[in-house]
Amino acid sequence: MALTTLAAVNAALPGQVVPITKSTTGGGAGNWYGLWALAGSPVGALPSSGLSGNVPTSATAGGVPFVNPTAPALTYLARVTGSGIGATSAQSTYFSIYDRLWQNSGLSSTLITAQTVNSVALTRPDALGAGVEAWWQVYAAMGAGTPTVTLSYTDQDGTAGNSASSGALGSAMAIRLAGQFTLAAGDTGVRSIQSWTASATFTSGTIGLVLRRHVAAFALLNVSLVTQLDAVALGLPRVYDSACLEVMMNPATGFNVGPNLALSLVQG
């Protein structure tokens, strides 16, 4: 069964209301920041699973905990309510909710030869990788290098040996900064990653790879205003069983904010 009518969505609300609160942080306009390990609730640990990585779930520290439905019921994000913490002016910050499908650690920040990744298989909703995005993620500030990183990956159709590019990365990238790789033309997802090659040394820092699937996006206004998106505004996105929901932020320059969210997960 699935939620296919407005009446069914209404009957399923409010569902499981799960909070996300992160401390105030800022960054450069137009840049994405992963709030996985930022103080607040929930707080994730830095990945330590090595190059081939692991599949975090809703039970992983940092993932938003929720209870899976009883089959055949499914889970959807039906409402987001929130405001910005620490906002000091009539600005707002843009946030996205992602399902953190896979993460790794152990990449050298100085090697300029290919580093084998051979990511473990995805699980949500399957191992195929449709709609899956590949991201780099800074865990400790990087050095002065400005390499372009190329991934060798297998796409959503199982075609191996495709190349994805980060574009030229900036010098001294800050903690939490993240960016999406551009996939080969025509590709719509990443099934697995085989290798990482940096064109130059970063000189220092800690960086990892994350595979994510987009769930929702919205702006939060300043601290005195509450934003609410309903099921239609969100597009009633599916949240797969054991999804590891995390928050990404795209701030305005010089504007420090943290999200204070309540997600309504409905099941039916």
Place this chain on the structure above:
Amino acid sequence: MAITTLDGLIAAFGVEGWSVLKAGFTPQAVGSFTSLWTTAGVPGAGGNSASGVAGDVPTSATAGAFPFTNPTAPALSYLARLAANATTAGQLLVYDRLWQQSGLSATLTSAQTVNSVALTRPDALGADAEAWWQIYTVMGAGATGPTIVYTDQDGTATQTATLPGFAATAAAGRTIPFALAAGDTGVRSIQSYTNGATLTSGTFGLIIRRFVAATWVSIVGCGVTLDAIQLGLPRVYDSACLELLWMANAASATTVSGNIALAQG
């Protein structure tokens, strides 16, 4: 079947969605349109047309477009969500890039034959199809805008369109819509192109586009998400070549990020 009820829309949610990231482009002027077709990011950069004066019909499989899977008939595709945030204020527009071409001279002042190949989405008739001037590399100092001779949506030939927004030394990526003859609502085909005066240098092409949707960023960091109802549930035809345009409110380096999603049913 089509999506004709709110329940039908809810049942169709979640088919396909993509992140959007177009980084570091600089609009030439406030109020100008910039095509993000060749801007690096997600989706990856497309290439300027090299198909010659008669042009070609790009699709969702063309580099630069959002790749999506057509639904199984009789289901149709609709734009169900459009979210955008940016580092400058402006408007993000989604178009279906119906036809593109290359090979026109910037210096000839006589009519240059185009005879565009037939449109395909949703048919060859051209209802609501817009003609645009697209800069591939920066233009010279020519002071007079071009004209095109076209066939309108009803099949009336030898109509003339002008370019009232023409700007000399237009920058790469800038794109300007032609003004059609009074009463016309679309372009079925383009027969010829004529420079009003020599443009002295530069490369450019003609594009035929159909508007799909638009959202905006009023304040930096204040992204806007429009849902299916706010968008008017616009139809996305099979194999549509979805392209992003930016209407600038600042002539400074801009990065756009966001999300776009389809519903099929």
